[in-house]
Amino acid sequence: MLGDSAYKLALETKRTQTHLPSYNEALVHHLCREARHALNRIEESLVALETLPLSGQQDTRALAAQLAVLHASVKRTKRSLLAYHVQRLRFLKEIFWTVGTIPEEIKPRLSPAELDFFSHYAIAINRYRAPFIDVDLTALEVPPKDLYIEIRVLQDCGEIQLENGSLLLSKNSQHHVKRSDVEHLIAQGLLQHLA
Template identity: 60%
Template sequence: MNSGTHGIKLIAEAKRTARHLPAYNEALVQHVLRETTHQFSRLEELLRTVDELSGADPDYTRRIAAQMALLHANVKWNKRCLLAYHQQRVAFLKQLFWTLGCLPDELREHLSPQELDYFSHYILLINQYKGNYVDIGLTASLIPPKDLYIEVRVVQECGEIQVENGTLMLAKNSQHLVKRSDVEHLIHRGLLEHIR
């Protein structure tokens, strides 16, 4: 397979991440890393060769310089592909936090250990910041609600939840008139449906 082909595969996966989060492709990432390390080692070898052959045949020196330029371009290409792949996944995780406020269990298996660690630290930082402003819901919708209370239908069993005025039992297919701020995170997760 040609050099850089695996980087192109990473970019294709990154594009798919814009809509949903596929499983982290550890094998492909490791392959690109090994390829990059090999190319960089080869680049260092050629650099030593040029130093040893200073004053040698100019055509030979130009050929080595061309090889070095190509290897350097490949190393930069692979690096950019790896960064783009990981940046797209991180952007998806950030967006997920701001829309749902949490990481759904079904997505946990799609993340690498480093991504899980990143997500938990990201939540920790947001919560530390939010701690200074107790009354502000950072993950709440930026569009002001038209009504303080809304009618919702329970799509998926939620059990008992804590609301401002006590507790509320959310059994599947039941309907409730609740304060929007108490259930907005459940609506975003698809557990409740706002009845218009």
């Protein structure tokens, strides 16, 4: 039935907000063919509408109703396809900002276009980042409120070099340090920021 495939894709998009399944190429291609077929039927109906005699009001209403249903079907299909792809691209952007590269276990799940998007996105961000040598744009999504923070060490990190000396980070120890010195370790999950 018209719209069933778009509904399946919308459900898949909703279910996959926390993980990235394999790209559903078969369903995407099916929806594209379905939309093209509906557009062809719209064109045929418009041609038929132009050739109808002025006295055929019943036929005109039937064709107008058919056009409305087909147009709504194409719009629904398009929205479902866009939602599916936007969700996947958001996930890829999140991977870039947290990890920096695509993990090997995720690569087989991506389409060639998604791999291409990721590489172009990384190039664009790195090109933007180039003039800011001393600033790590991936460090924080929210601006820091304090220059110094309290941290708890979750895993032994050994001795690290700070601006004003060195610091031994042993498991379960707590320290008051400058945020910029340890935020990369917080992002890796080795340290915990204590609020």
